[in-house]
Amino acid sequence: MSMPKENDMSSDFEQLSFDVFRDLLDSIIVDVASESHRIARLGLDRNLDKEEEELRLSAEARARASDPSQSGEANAKYVVDIFGQTHPPVASEIFNCMNCGRSIMAGRFAPHLEKCMGKGRKARPRTTRSTTAAQNRS
Amino acid sequence: MSARNYPYIIPEPCKHLVDYKLKHGLKGYTLIRDLLKCSPHGRTMIDKSKSEMPRCSFCSGYYGRFFMCLICSSVTCCITPESNHTLLHSESVGGHQIAVDMERAELYCCVCCDQVYDPEFDKAVMGKHLMVLPRSGNGLVGGGQMRLSKRKRLDFGCDLDSKSVKRMVLRRKQRSKSSLPVGLRGLNNLGNTCFMNSVLQALLHAPPLRNYFLNDMHNHESCRNSSVGRLCLPCDMDVIFSAVFSGEKTPYSPAKFLYSWWQHSENLASYEQQDAHEFFISMLDRIHEKLGKANPAVKENGDCQCIAHRVFSGLLRSDVTCTSCGFTSSTYDPCIDISLDLNTSTSFATDLASKPSKPNETLVASSLAGCLDLFTRPEKMGSDQKLYCDNCHEKQDALKQMSIKNLPLVLCLHIKRFEHSPIRKMSRKIDRHLQFPFSLDMRPYLSSSIVKKRFGNRIFSFEGEESDVSTEFEVFAVVTHSGMLESGHYVTYLRLRNQWYKCDDAWITEVDDEVVRAAQCYLIFYVQKVFHPKGSEDLSCQPMSSPADLFVPIAGCC
Numbered sequence: 001m002s003m004p005k006e007n008d009m010s011s012d013f014e015q016l017s018f019d020v021f022r023d024l025l026d027s028i029i030v031d032v033a034s035e036s037h038r039i040a041r042l043g044l045d046r047n048l049d050k051e052e053e054e055l056r057l058s059a060e061a062r063a064r065a066s067d068p069s070q071s072g073e074a075n076a077k078y079v080v081d082i083f084g085q086t087h088p089p090v091a092s093e094i095f096n097c098m099n100c101g102r103s104i105m106a107g108r109f110a111p112h113l114e115k116c117m118g119k120g121r122k123a124r125p126r127t128t129r130s131t132t133a134a135q136n137r138s
Numbered sequence: 139m140s141a142r143n144y145p146y147i148i149p150e151p152c153k154h155l156v157d158y159k160l161k162h163g164l165k166g167y168t169l170i171r172d173l174l175k176c177s178p179h180g181r182t183m184i185d186k187s188k189s190e191m192p193r194c195s196f197c198s199g200y201y202g203r204f205f206m207c208l209i210c211s212s213v214t215c216c217i218t219p220e221s222n223h224t225l226l227h228s229e230s231v232g233g234h235q236i237a238v239d240m241e242r243a244e245l246y247c248c249v250c251c252d253q254v255y256d257p258e259f260d261k262a263v264m265g266k267h268l269m270v271l272p273r274s275g276n277g278l279v280g281g282g283q284m285r286l287s288k289r290k291r292l293d294f295g296c297d298l299d300s301k302s303v304k305r306m307v308l309r310r311k312q313r314s315k316s317s318l319p320v321g322l323r324g325l326n327n328l329g330n331t332c333f334m335n336s337v338l339q340a341l342l343h344a345p346p347l348r349n350y351f352l353n354d355m356h357n358h359e360s361c362r363n364s365s366v367g368r369l370c371l372p373c374d375m376d377v378i379f380s381a382v383f384s385g386e387k388t389p390y391s392p393a394k395f396l397y398s399w400w401q402h403s404e405n406l407a408s409y410e411q412q413d414a415h416e417f418f419i420s421m422l423d424r425i426h427e428k429l430g431k432a433n434p435a436v437k438e439n440g441d442c443q444c445i446a447h448r449v450f451s452g453l454l455r456s457d458v459t460c461t462s463c464g465f466t467s468s469t470y471d472p473c474i475d476i477s478l479d480l481n482t483s484t485s486f487a488t489d490l491a492s493k494p495s496k497p498n499e500t501l502v503a504s505s506l507a508g509c510l511d512l513f514t515r516p517e518k519m520g521s522d523q524k525l526y527c528d529n530c531h532e533k534q535d536a537l538k539q540m541s542i543k544n545l546p547l548v549l550c551l552h553i554k555r556f557e558h559s560p561i562r563k564m565s566r567k568i569d570r571h572l573q574f575p576f577s578l579d580m581r582p583y584l585s586s587s588i589v590k591k592r593f594g595n596r597i598f599s600f601e602g603e604e605s606d607v608s609t610e611f612e613v614f615a616v617v618t619h620s621g622m623l624e625s626g627h628y629v630t631y632l633r634l635r636n637q638w639y640k641c642d643d644a645w646i647t648e649v650d651d652e653v654v655r656a657a658q659c660y661l662i663f664y665v666q667k668v669f670h671p672k673g674s675e676d677l678s679c680q681p682m683s684s685p686a687d688l689f690v691p692i693a694g695c696c
Contacts, residue, residue: 023201027241030203034242037253038595043147047579051507058573059503061652079645082318083387087644091326091391098397106391110329113393117400 145581146597148257154235154247155254158208161233166208167262170238174266178464179537180592182243182263192240196223205237205246213240224248243594260596267593272465272529297355298346298448298547300669319634321348323382324389324644328396332643333414336628337421338392339641340615340661341375342382343632344548345669346449351379355445356429363428371424372445374398389644399424414617414628415475415552415661422446422474450474453544455585458525459516459537465529470543475550480570481508506551506574506662514541514583516592541588545580549611549664556623567623571658574613576633576651578664581609611664618657631657 039045080086090107097104099116151159158166175185184206186192193200194215202217205224210231214223228235228248237246239253243263247254321342325335341347350356356372363370374395381390402424429444441447454473459466481504516539519525524533553572558565581587584607586600616631630641631654640649 019201026202031242034239034244034253035594038244038255041147041149041253041255042595042597044145044582044595050577051575054575055505055573057652058505058655061655062503062571064652065656079647081324081644081646082322082639082648083646085387087324087389091328091389091644093326093389093391095391095393098394106326106328106393108329109391109393110331110396113397113400117397119400 145587148597149255151256152247152250152252152254154249155245155256157233158236159256162209164258164262166236167256167259169211170206170208170243170259171262171266174243174263176267176270176464178459178461180267180464180594182266182594184238184240184243186240194223196226204240205248206240207231207234208236208238209234219251222251225251255597257597260598264593264596264598272463297353298349299353300345300349319637320385321383322632322634322639322641322646323384323386324641324646326389326391327643328391328393330411331392331396332628333412333417334392334396334399335643336617336630336641337414337418337661338378338395339630339632340617340663341418341421342379343615343634344449344663345614345665346547347445348379350445350449351376352383369398369401370428371398371402371421372428375425411625413556414619415477418550418661419474422450446474447472449548450546450550452476452542452546452549455541455543457539457541457589458519459539460525460527460530460534461537462534463527463529465527467528475552476513476542477552477554478506478509478513479554480504480568480572481512482570504570504572506572506578509553509572510580510583514539514588539588539592541585542580542583543585545584545607545609545666547666547669549578549580551662551664553660553662555619555658555660565623567619567626569658571656573655574616574659574662576613577667578611578613579609580611584609608666608668610667612667612670613662614665614670615663616654616657616659617661617663619660620658628660629657 078086091105093106094103095106096102097109097112097116099113102112104112170184173184174182175187176182191200192204192213194204195212196214199215199217202215202221204213204215206213207227212227214227214237216222216224224237224246225248228237235248236254237248238244239246245254245256245259246252325338327335356376358364358370358373358376361370361373361376364373378390378392378395399421403420423446425446426442426444430442430447442451452473454471454476455468456471457466457468516537519536519538521535523536525536526532527534527536555568556565557568589600590596590598612633614633618629618631619626620629621627627642631649632639632641633654638649638651638654640647640653
């Protein structure tokens, strides 16, 4: 322990506050050590090895993915699938709309259905000359 | 050789502790227990408030770590290995070898110079907490009103079992010579519907849900709702299951499903990009609506028996602790999934991949474990959120802590990547990468583990604690998002037979593990290991089962 400076009041305080801080810090460090010791001894961290392995694999995967020399997933839409098939970017299957019965292409089904069902922001009831005329009459 | 008291390993006591116990039994422990003070935060220490400052019996110092001898109660300090008066005490008085750390209520062997453990000591410490804390139980017991869900590990019902499904599927498989797993089929994008396709792919391969539909538990042809022309989303799901598991290779258009869903959910029916998580919740809601009340013979503990809840429903526990007196009140809420905030702290793992040549790259990564730790961390409620404490009878500062009381069969973890700021009237997407494991043990996040941790991980069994609960999960589907908030794309990765498949709308391709690890996960689907041991469970394997095996849950195949 250091010798207090008899002539200097402020450095007494300084020394004291340093000692108090050091004592508190030491206590906190021992807290962590004691808790970790218990966790390790009681086998509560059994998965640590597996966790570290997963972290390592993940970091490696990220490094490889960001490597510009890798061909990467380029253009996913022109790829051949596991069955050996290719598909057009917009789904081309044709079927009948179950709301109105019209023939619709799969890739355009959602926007069609939205209008067809009268839902969504884009669908508005259309005012034609005959509907306004009907309103004026009544 | 150590004893096991799951989840603990009880370390074998050193011979000094054994000697002490033989000579003195539990006397010393009881003495210490009576001297203990319990803090509202769960800490235990020897009470110093009613006596003078403890000083070392050798040097009269009041610095450093203090130990109290279990036999003669003399107090000694230990500052450094060179200035260890505790050791001195054990050397000067024969047989005084075991002491207790006064600040932490931990046993210490002076000869081994190490912290040691004894379940009987921990029991004494916990006994003090139980004596001293306000109201009985107080977070240590499972909660009075909560009916304990007696769901045993493997009791999930034979309709969710794979054996019968395997037999049925095998018949179909034998016709086609494909060596690919069944149930892989692309889904056509009907116009910004990748959010729907991605979730459907995950659900199509959630083992209990898949088994339910393939076991014909909701047949769209014989369903009462459909026959009277009523909307029935479970029926629409059944149609999709049949289509996807039919063996057909051309992509399927889930048009009828979209139509039904839009009829159900007015507010979500629009041609625009939507959130996959919202869609997932909406779907489970609709299934519950149709199947939830159908079965009046609900189990006595009140759990809903609809397939959505049986598969996805878990129970969350929320503890609010008064920081003044330690009184804790617990509430339980069911949940269908868990939404996690990304933890933004730097982890040590970044050092593993650090490449000094790439200073621009964001090396700071988050991990799923970190997010779960964040979710279950005790949170100080702001001083503007003081809660009324029933014990203190006034408003006090409080701590809140979440934990999981019951785990579901399928655990959906939702990563909150879309941040909405009401102040700035802006939303933004968090692109930060999240590391997630393929095998996940949820034990540290269970209520029993969290409460134990709160009291210092003492070796102690709580009332109502189920020690044989299965907590191990395997990932089977990951829904990923790429791009921006307003214009992005969802892709699902499926894990079948330990091989990952990328499901990008109509395109199904094989990918390596590392592609999945590097992807930006948004929804991660884990299933209890029982259903998916190491991802090798597959319907196309030969089930060599006899009729007697029908009700035995599958343990895996090939």
